[in-house]
Amino acid sequence: MAGTIVYMEDVTVDFSGFKALNRVNFFIDKGELRFLIGPNGAGKTTLLDVICGKVRPEKGRVVFGDDTDILRLSEHRIARCGISRKFQTPSIFANLTVFENMELSLKRKRGIFSSLFYTMNSKDMHKIFSTFEVVGLKGEAHQKAGSLSHGQKQWLELAMTIIQEPMLLLVDEPVAGMTGKERSRTGEILMEIAKEKSVLVVEHDMNFVRHFARKVTVLHEGGILCEGTFEHVKNDPVVIDVYLGRGGEEKEDALS
Ligand SMILES: Nc1ncnc2c1ncn2[C@@H]1O[C@H](COP(=O)(O)OP(=O)(O)OP(=O)(O)O)[C@@H](O)[C@H]1O
Ligand SMILES: [Mg+2]
Numbered sequence: 554m555a556g557t558i559v560y561m562e563d564v565t566v567d568f569s570g571f572k573a574l575n576r577v578n579f580f581i582d583k584g585e586l587r588f589l590i591g592p593n594g595a596g597k598t599t600l601l602d603v604i605c606g607k608v609r610p611e612k613g614r615v616v617f618g619d620d621t622d623i624l625r626l627s628e629h630r631i632a633r634c635g636i637s638r639k640f641q642t643p644s645i646f647a648n649l650t651v652f653e654n655m656e657l658s659l660k661r662k663r664g665i666f667s668s669l670f671y672t673m674n675s676k677d678m679h680k681i682f683s684t685f686e687v688v689g690l691k692g693e694a695h696q697k698a699g700s701l702s703h704g705q706k707q708w709l710e711l712a713m714t715i716i717q718e719p720m721l722l723l724v725d726e727p728v729a730g731m732t733g734k735e736r737s738r739t740g741e742i743l744m745e746i747a748k749e750k751s752v753l754v755v756e757h758d759m760n761f762v763r764h765f766a767r768k769v770t771v772l773h774e775g776g777i778l779c780e781g782t783f784e785h786v787k788n789d790p791v792v793i794d795v796y797l798g799r800g801g802e803e804k805e806d807a808l809s
Contacts, residue, residue, distance in 0.1 A: 557582055557583065557616075558720060559616070559617050561577055561614070564576070565577075566596070566603060574775045577600065577772075584747070586744065587768055588762050589756075591772035592773060595773050597725075601755060604636060606623060606631040635719050637715075637719035638725075639714050639727070649697070649698055651698050657713075659717075681716065687712070690705065690708060704731050708738075711742060715750070720750060721753065722751070728761050736761055740765040759787075769781065771796065778791055779792050
């Protein structure tokens with residue numbers, strides 16, 4: 554899998570004079586699991602918003618895959634091209650079972666008209682259960698989604714996103730509100746997903762990032778500050794100064 558999955562060049566997002574992103578150059582390789590970190594208000598969520606078409610930059614270029622110009626496409630078309638976003642608040646249907654939620658997600662991919670005449674075939678059934686294997690929800694398939702734990706709901710949401718077969722998955726703060734065990738499990742799930750897809754994860758939990766990140770990008774005041782392995786960025790004096798705090802090691806431990 555050679556080449557970049559998404560490529561941003563000189564991207565500026567201006568909110569009434571405030572530059573949430575300021576001339577950002579950023580790219581992710583195909584098959585990469587990338588972590589994006591940085592202080593509150595750094596522009597992390599805005600960067601995800603630009604990639605999925607929710608926010609339009611004033612300036613710059615964003616290319617998906619070999620030559621798809623994202624800035625010319627609607628949010629809906631971008632999703633159909635293969636970019637999926639998992640939002641923090643789960644959008645699952647609490648009164649439906651875990652399986653039924655997955656069925657709905659498959660239908661959504663087909664669009665309204667073809668989904669009207671849709672009947673589940675064995676291939677789709679297999680797809681749903683193999684996705685359950687990835688997120689560990691096989692045993693909960695026939696349980697109401699509303700009865701799942703907070704972590705399980707997030708995993709169901711991830712499952713509903715990946716069954717739509719995106720090429721790039723964007724995830725904003727996936728472990729917020731989770732227990733330690735749920736965090737580890739989420740990291741394993743993201744690594745499993747990244748075997749087949751490119752994944753961009755925004756996260757504040759340094760312990761989580763330390764365990765699961767291969768390459769980390771640090772954003773600060775709308776610009777990229779540093780990029781590299783966790784060890785590399787954690788020892789960068791500027792990163793320590795603006796994000797981890799002076800004596801970054803203590804701050805990092807406090808976050809874990
Ligand atoms: N729609 C908007 N209108 C005006 N300002 C905005 C808008 N969205 C974000 N901002 C501002 O842009 C800056 C970057 O916001 P963003 O949400 O991308 O930060 P973040 O890095 O995700 O922060 P956090 O870690 O707190 O989630 C912030 O100062 C925010 O207040
Ligand atoms: Mg954010």
